[in-house]
Amino acid sequence: MDVHGAVTKESDSQTQAITTVNMSVIGLVGTAPDALSGTAATLTLGSTLVNNSIVYTAAAVGTDGNQLQVTAVSGVPDTSDPDAPVGATTSAVFADDLLTITLGTDETGAVTATAVDVVAAVTAVADSGITAALYSGTTGAGVVAPVSATNLTGGAAEPFPLYTPALISGSRSKAKQLGYSGTLYADMNDILNNIGALVVVVRAEDDDDPEQQTANIIQGIQALQLGQGTLNYQPRILIAPDWSTDDGVGKALESMAATLRAVTYLDSPSMATAESVAIRAQEYGARVEILRPRIMVTSDITGKNSARPYSAVAAGLRVATDSNYGYWWSKSNKEVLGFTGLEQVDDYVIGSDTCTVNQLNQANVSTIIMQDSYKHWGNRLCSSDPQLRFEAVRRTMDAIEDSIQLMITKNYTDRPIDAAFSDSLLGSINSYIRQNTGSGRPLNGGRAWADPDLNTEETLAAGQFYYNVALGTKSPAEEIIGTYSIDNSYTVQALGLSSSSSTTTA
Incomplete structure (x- = not known):
């Protein structure tokens, strides 16, 4: 329909912001x-003074019990x-x-109904969502008074x-609230000793x-994929310490x-040899970091010092x-906190490619060294790819890819091509x-462009649009090589001498 006057329309051709x-x-x-x-939600009605106090309790625990109500009305005699x-x-x-x-x-x-009579009547109700009991220490001989509909309160979910x-x-x-038995509380303590992290706990x-326990842990791991849908947090660093x-x-x-699109840290058994851990690393791929050794931790519950898996501390680090630095930084050569020592100490010599620590790193196993303080030592995931084997690079790619994919899903999926x-x-x-390129940012550069070969008449007609992205990620400086030589000309200069100087005779 034609309009006589100004018409306002909105353009959808502007670029969209992307949040990492x-x-x-x-x-x-x-x-x-x-x-x-x-x-479970509860409600206490009546008075202990007149011996008619009754405690009503939701049959099921949780916040749903707070929606339940109790009312008491006077009966009507049969006349x-x-x-x-x-x-x-x-x-x-x-x-x-x-x-x-x-x-x-x-x-x-x-009214002649006593608290005892009311409790008996409620107990006789089949499939009731509310139970009733006399208040502790009372006999329930007192007469109960009518009451308007009143909510139960205090229900809390597990x-x-x-x-x-x-x-x-x-x-x-x-x-x-996890309690002190089992593994989760100690794991959380290890994490929180390094930083107050966001942790999705299953x-x-x-x-x-033992076999059923392993099956239970694997079932728990499967539940991690529900984190985004239930909590709006997708786990990116996966651990099941020990x-x-x-x-x-x-x-x-x-x-x-x-x-x-996460990474996972795997622990090594107590006193595992360097050889056995290196062999195990060959069995895993490009999202797995193998850790050795175990750490000595003093329990905040018992005060005892014992060997613990390292993965929770590594996740906190x-x-x-x-x-402190950015997700594109390596955690290697960073101080780790919360433990007093190592179960095993391997030889480490700066610049030596044959010391055990560097041999472990070469085998894609991360470890811990003492250099002013305990520091994580190792950059690599279990991959032979010369760049994606670095955890920092893998996580940079995941962050950029996921952020772009999420933006496209929200803003471009199902739009006309x-x-x-x-x-x-x-x-x-x-x-x-461009926003993520430069010093102090994840990338050295990059670009996106439409694929000229795949975007054909047929694919476009089928609703498919192909684009390419090239990214310049930042590898960690794992090996810094210096060449040294002796130049005695600096000594000559320091002495004020030169080859052109003449000899003065008396």
């Missing part, structure tokens, strides 16, 4: 059999025979989240339900049977790392490095690359 995804979320799997359970009226009996019914109690009366309508992602945002008090069921010494668990972590679509999409990517 959060690469610093740890995914942690373990056991915590004494974790805090959920709390169908005026010469012999009959008082009402005490009864209860539960429907639509409401427990309705009808209080017994005498023939005149005066903070760490089995096989369900839960979030700890750098909080030691929240970590203590609690697996504790089992005395359990990851098992290759079944290790392979599950590796597979999940590929699914989530990774997040600390992200925070035309020049405005192509210009805007490619402009958005190139703008993002």
Whole structure:
């Protein structure tokens, strides 16, 4: 329809901003059999002074119990025979989240129902969402008074339900809700000793049977992929401290790392030899970092010093490095905190390619050295690729790729393919690359362009648009080689001498 006057339209051809995804979320799997359970909502009515106090409790724990209500109303006597009226009996019914109690009366309508009568009536209700009990220390002989509909309160969900992602945002008090038995509390303590990280925690069921326990941990690892959908946090650093010494668990972590575009750190068994760890590294791929040795940690519960897996500390260090320097920085040669020593000390000599530490690094195994303080030593994932074997490069690619993919999904998927679509999409990517290029940023450069070979009449007609991205990532300076020589001309200059000087005679 034609309009007589000004018309406003919006253009969708502008470039779109790209926000880098959060690469610093740890995914942690373990056991915590004494974790805090959920709390059922309750309601206390009546008075202990008149001996009619009743505690109503939601049948199920959790916040849903806070929606339940209790009401008590006076019964109506049966007066169908005026010469012999009959008082009402005490009864209860539960429907639509409401427990309705009808209080017994005498023939005149005066309430006679005692707390004992009410508890019995509620207990007799089948499939009730609310239970009732006498207040502790009372006999329930007092008469109950009518009450309007009143909510139960205090219901709280279980903070760490089995096989369900839960979030700890750098909080030691929240970590203590895991309880002190099992593995998760100690793992969280190792992480928090390095930084107050965001941790997606999955609690697996504790089992005395080793094979069943391994299966439970693997089931917990599968639950990590629910982190984005349930918590809006996608784990990017996956660990299952100590359990990851098992290759079944290790392979599950590796597979999940590929699914989530994450990296995973695998622990080595107690007193594992350098040779055995190097052999194990050959069995894994480009998202796995093998760690050795184990660390000596003093428990904040028992005060005892014992050997612990290193992966939780390494994950904390990774997040600390992200925070202090950037996700594109290597965590190698950075100080690690929270432990008193190492279970095994390997020989390390600067510049030696035959010392055990450097041989481990060459075999794609990361370790710890003492150089002013304990420092993580190693850049490599289990890959032979000369650049993507560096964890920092792998994570840079993941961050850039995921951020661009998310932006495209939000802003360009299902739009008509035309020049405005192509210009805007490619402009958005190139703008993002420019923002991330330079000193103190993840990239040395890069560009995006439409693929001239794949964008054919047929593919475009089929709704497919192909683009290419080239990125100049920053490898860590793993080997810095200097050449030294002796130049005695500097000595001659220092003495004030030169080859052209003449000899003066008397």
